[in-house]
Amino acid sequence: DVKVTQSSRYLVKRTGEKVFLECVQDMDHENMFWYRQDPGLGLRLIYFSYDVKMKEKGDIPEGYSVSREKKERFSLILESASTNQTSMYLCASILSSGYNEQFFGPGTRLTVL
Amino acid sequence: GQQLNQSPQSMFIQEGEDVSMNCTSSSIFNTWLWYKQEPGEGPVLLIALYKAGELTSNGRLTAQFGITRKDSFLNISASIPSDVGIYFCAGLNSGAGSYQLTFGKGTKLSVIP
Numbered sequence: 001d002v003k004v005t006q007s008s009r010y011l012v013k014r015t016g017e018k019v020f021l022e023c024v025q026d027m028d029h030e031n032m033f034w035y036r037q038d039p040g041l042g043l044r045l046i047y048f049s050y051d052v053k054m055k056e057k058g059d060i061p062e063g064y065s066v067s068r069e070k071k072e073r074f075s076l077i078l079e080s081a082s083t084n085q086t087s088m089y090l091c092a093s094i095l096s097s098g099y100n101e102q103f104f105g106p107g108t109r110l111t112v113l
Numbered sequence: 114g115q116q117l118n119q120s121p122q123s124m125f126i127q128e129g130e131d132v133s134m135n136c137t138s139s140s141i142f143n144t145w146l147w148y149k150q151e152p153g154e155g156p157v158l159l160i161a162l163y164k165a166g167e168l169t170s171n172g173r174l175t176a177q178f179g180i181t182r183k184d185s186f187l188n189i190s191a192s193i194p195s196d197v198g199i200y201f202c203a204g205l206n207s208g209a210g211s212y213q214l215t216f217g218k219g220t221k222l223s224v225i226p
Binding site: 040041043090103105 | 146148153154155156157158161203212214217218219
């Protein structure tokens, strides 16, 4: 079974803090994704990566950066957290662009005070 | 960008009833995916559809890829309380070096015992 894990299920941070959200997959997947999920807005793509050290902006990259130093790990970074970044963050991965099914992690619910 | 219209937004049904939800788009997709998300968890893939007209079942779930490639539906037969959750459709276009997945906003299903 594919397993996508996220470092924290719940996080509470203060405005201005630097926040790291970690995602690890154990199936040697090439492509990894970060989404945020908000009521009424559905899932919105922040960034994705199709290989180590490669990254592409999604639909809403502003205020975020990412890091992919190892194939299995994709980190989402909030350089200076703001209250409008309070959300559910979901990581997903797929083997390659020839495989279509994305597998999701359990999510990190981030609250920025 | 591409948009998916998923309906209904929410449903309240009696245990044992059948459920139907659908997604439509103005754009063509080459794959349709259906996910279920339970509270506090990430989406879990239920069914993947790869060919126009394809009808696929997974237990009590049946999904179809519309002939026009612009729509898909999901049916759940004989609903049970554990069917509660949010169901998302997603349309995918992928090819050499490109991968674009668009999510619907979800259908929230409540089952009354």
